[in-house]
Amino acid sequence: MASIFTKIINGEIPCYKVAEDDKNIAFLDIRPIKKGHTLCVPKLEVDELYELPEDDYQSLMAFSQRVAQSLKRVVPCKRIGSLVLGMEVPHAHLHLVPINAEYELSFANAQSGIPQEEMIALARAISDDLDSVE
Numbered sequence: 481m482a483s484i485f486t487k488i489i490n491g492e493i494p495c496y497k498v499a500e501d502d503k504n505i506a507f508l509d510i511r512p513i514k515k516g517h518t519l520c521v522p523k524l525e526v527d528e529l530y531e532l533p534e535d536d537y538q539s540l541m542a543f544s545q546r547v548a549q550s551l552k553r554v555v556p557c558k559r560i561g562s563l564v565l566g567m568e569v570p571h572a573h574l575h576l577v578p579i580n581a582e583y584e585l586s587f588a589n590a591q592s593g594i595p596q597e598e599m600i601a602l603a604r605a606i607s608d609d610l611d612s613v614e
């Protein structure tokens with residue numbers, strides 16, 4: 481059975497898309513730890529990040545780097561924290577979270593009920609900024 485991320489990739493479930501290329505997609509987490517929390521997901525469905533073939537892994541890392549650079553410019557923060565967990569969704573993915581302190585990088589801080597207009601505007605701002613990333 482396809483993961484929820486594969487359903488998003490296939491357009492069966494909507495998302496707040498930030499970026500996409502032939503191998504990867506990035507979209508806002510609907511239960512963000514912090515404003516701007518973005519998921520970078522390979523289109524190839526494998527359970528764990530380190531199960532990806534090397535070229536797909538390298539592609540995801542380069543893609544995530546570009547997304548993180550834009551995210552940091554759009555959502556002011558000291559750094560972009562990264563998490564690789566994948567316990568809830570059996571599809572490799574990387575969490576990018578704008579943070580100012582280490583304690584902020586916790587799923588205990590997850591939020592819900594963020595207005596759709598805010599999510600759309602944020603996804604658009606990050607996506608628009610990607611054009612300026614080398």
